[in-house]
Amino acid sequence: MSRSPLSAQPPQPSRRANRSRAAASRITAVTSRLTASAGLLDPSVLAVLDRQLRRIEWRDHARTLAALLQNADLPPDRARQLGRRLALRGAHPNAVRFGLLLLSLAGTDEDREILTDLGLRPAFSSEACEALARSQSDPHRALFELARRAEGWARVDAVRHLEGARDPEIGTWLIREACTGDVLDGYVALTAARVGDLAAVLSGESLDEETLDGTARLLEALTDVDGPGPALRQYADAVRALTGFLRHVTAQGLTLPRLWTLLTVHRFLHDGRVDALCATDPDWRRVRDRYARAVADPAARRVVLAGLDAEEQSTLRLAAWAATRMGLPVRPTLLRRVESHPYDTALWFLLVDGCPSEDIAAVVEAARRVLPLQDLRGGPTEPAPGTDDAIDGVLDIIVSRLDGHPGHGWELVETALHHRTSRNRRMAVRAIEGWPAAALPPEARRALLDAAAREPLAELRAELSRAAERLCGPRP
Numbered sequence: 001m002s003r004s005p006l007s008a009q010p011p012q013p014s015r016r017a018n019r020s021r022a023a024a025s026r027i028t029a030v031t032s033r034l035t036a037s038a039g040l041l042d043p044s045v046l047a048v049l050d051r052q053l054r055r056i057e058w059r060d061h062a063r064t065l066a067a068l069l070q071n072a073d074l075p076p077d078r079a080r081q082l083g084r085r086l087a088l089r090g091a092h093p094n095a096v097r098f099g100l101l102l103l104s105l106a107g108t109d110e111d112r113e114i115l116t117d118l119g120l121r122p123a124f125s126s127e128a129c130e131a132l133a134r135s136q137s138d139p140h141r142a143l144f145e146l147a148r149r150a151e152g153w154a155r156v157d158a159v160r161h162l163e164g165a166r167d168p169e170i171g172t173w174l175i176r177e178a179c180t181g182d183v184l185d186g187y188v189a190l191t192a193a194r195v196g197d198l199a200a201v202l203s204g205e206s207l208d209e210e211t212l213d214g215t216a217r218l219l220e221a222l223t224d225v226d227g228p229g230p231a232l233r234q235y236a237d238a239v240r241a242l243t244g245f246l247r248h249v250t251a252q253g254l255t256l257p258r259l260w261t262l263l264t265v266h267r268f269l270h271d272g273r274v275d276a277l278c279a280t281d282p283d284w285r286r287v288r289d290r291y292a293r294a295v296a297d298p299a300a301r302r303v304v305l306a307g308l309d310a311e312e313q314s315t316l317r318l319a320a321w322a323a324t325r326m327g328l329p330v331r332p333t334l335l336r337r338v339e340s341h342p343y344d345t346a347l348w349f350l351l352v353d354g355c356p357s358e359d360i361a362a363v364v365e366a367a368r369r370v371l372p373l374q375d376l377r378g379g380p381t382e383p384a385p386g387t388d389d390a391i392d393g394v395l396d397i398i399v400s401r402l403d404g405h406p407g408h409g410w411e412l413v414e415t416a417l418h419h420r421t422s423r424n425r426r427m428a429v430r431a432i433e434g435w436p437a438a439a440l441p442p443e444a445r446r447a448l449l450d451a452a453a454r455e456p457l458a459e460l461r462a463e464l465s466r467a468a469e470r471l472c473g474p475r476p
Contacts, residue, residue, distance in 0.1 A: 017056060018055065018056045023052070023056050023061055024064040024068055025068065027053065028065065028068040028069055030048055030052060031049065031069065031072070031079075031102075034082055035078035035079050035081075036075075036078075041081070041082060041085065050091070053094040053095050054092050054095075058093070058094050058097050062097070062101070062127075066101060066104075069105055070105065074106070079106035080103065080108065080111070082102055083099045083101075083103040083105075083106060083107065084114065085099065086099025086102070087099030087114055096124055100124060100127035100130075100131045101127060103115065103131045103135055104127070104130050104131035104134040105134070106135075107134075107135030109136055109137050111131075112132070115128050116145065119132065119154060119158060120149060120154055122154045125150065125154035125157040125158070129158055129160075140167060140170060141167065143162055144162060144165070144169075144170045146158045147178075148177075153184065155188070156184050156187045156188055159174070159188040159191055159192065160188060162174070163195065170195065173196075174195050174196040175192065175198060175201055175214050175215060175218065176210055178191075178192035179192065179218045179220070181217055183227075185221035185227075186224055186228040187228055189218055190222065190234060192218055193231075193235050193241070198237070199238075199240040199244065200237075202243075203240060204244075206251075207248050209252075212249075212258075213257070215241075215245060216245070216257065216261040219232075219245055219261055219264070219265060220260070220264045220265075223265045223268035223269075225273075230268055230271070230273075239283045242265060242287050243287055245261075245265075246262070246287075246290060246291065246294060249262065255303065256303050256306075256307045256315065256319060259300055259304070260322055262294050262295050262300075263322055265291055266294075266295045267325065269284075269288040269292075295326065300326070301326070301328065303322075304319050304326060304328060306319075307319025308323065308330065316337060316347075317344075317350075320347070321350070331355075331362075331363075334351050335363070335366050339366070339370060342370040342394070343390040348398060349397050352397060352401050360405045360409075364402075364412065367398050368409075371391065371395070373412070377419070378418070379418055379454055380420060380425070380454060380456050392419070392421055395416055396424055396427055398412055399412055399424065403431045403434025404434065406434070406435040406436060406439035410440070410441055414428075416428035417448070417451040422460060425455070425464075429460070429464060429467055432448070432467050433467055433470070440471065445471045448467050448471070449465075452464035
């Protein structure tokens with residue numbers, strides 16, 4: 001079911017109205033008036049409600065509104081009528097959210113299409129999922145259908161609301177498909193592991209590849225020490241799940257993606273937040289030792305070296321990441337590959353991030369040789385929204401890390417000073433400020449002053465001028 005487009009006017013809350021403790025009470029009172037009598041909803045009262053909703057920050061009042069409406073004893077049919085109208089025709093995001101709140105209290109199975117449609121939109125997914133959970137006769141099935149269609153944060157909201165589901169089909173889907181390799185996987189992985197009974201799945205005698213690959217993605221999300229968790233510590237059957245996964249990988253054969261999962265788990269098991277578990281629990285200690293042996297096995301090294309020779313770029317990248325985790329030399333291979341793939345940002349990141357001082361000269365020389373530096377000196381002209389120019393990202397990745405390598409890569413830094421994106425110009429200033437004056441060439445001050453003269457952003461212009469003053473004193 002389609003809904004009318006929202007007004008292009010952005011929310012304009014009133015600070016005074018938003019801070020008022022009576023704001024939610026006033027909105028509830030107007031809602032009671034609208035639903036008190038039969039017939040059409042009074043347009044003048046609807047206009048009052050719309051103004052009141054526009055004047056608040058939704059997150060500041062949502063819980064209070066829910067509690068007040070719950071206790072207001074609104075006529076269900078009229079509350080549902082108002083909720084549907086606002087959800088379908090609300091011209092302001094807060095009006096749509098309020099409509100969803102009413103449908104969470106008075107909605108029926110007939111509202112499922114409306115709720116699902118809005119649940120696909122991240123701006124309303126939280127309220128839509130709550131409405132589905134409270135209004136549907138089979139809420140988990142409704143949320144499951146939404147989760148399979150949703151993306152991004154909308155998918156996260158839908159999966160989170162599946163906590164407690166008992167449907168085997170839902171559990172199987174969560175194990176196989178809930179985690180997609182997305183950065184948001186960490187927000188849904190624990191729910192997927194619990195509802196899908198990850199440990200029981202991995203305790204089975206055999207697994208098909210689709211299920212094993214799904215459990216691998218799930219374990220990566222649960223053990224990502226750089227993510228929102230890592231949540232595996234909160235999963236009661238963690239040791240059984242880890243033991244089962246390693247058994248299946250051993251039985252089916254080590255591949256590069258599976259090795260990456262083992263490396264991710266190995267890193268988690270050696271994280272400081274897990275040390276206490278391994279020190280006091282022999283089961284955790286044994287599983288840590290088993291993963292350590294698995295990633296140190298010569299077979300793991302062979303898998304990585306084969307990946308580094310692969311023609312396919314995604315395989316090379318994954319092998320390079322794995323080699324980095326394992327402490328294997330990878331920089332010579334990457335230096336060769338950027339000659340033919342100069343705009344691959346992942347390769348450049350692996351080359352320059354954490355690069356030791358003795359290797360940075362070779363990396364800078366490769367960048368100077370393969371990048372069209374002269375073409376990148378077009379001056380400040382921000383790219384159009386949605387533009388994805390990989391070469392801009394390559395320059396960013398390199399220059400943003402040159403502050404730790406004084407004297408290396410001045411030609412790249414100067415190019416970034418004259419680059420079209422403010423991000424690269426800002427990274428150039430950061431690099432220059434990280435270098436002692438003695439490491440900068442004589443022309444550095446003139447380059448900074450020229451860049452400042454052309455800089456359209458006042459804050460960045462001031463940074464450029466300060467950097468120039470540091471070198472030779474204030475400009476005359």
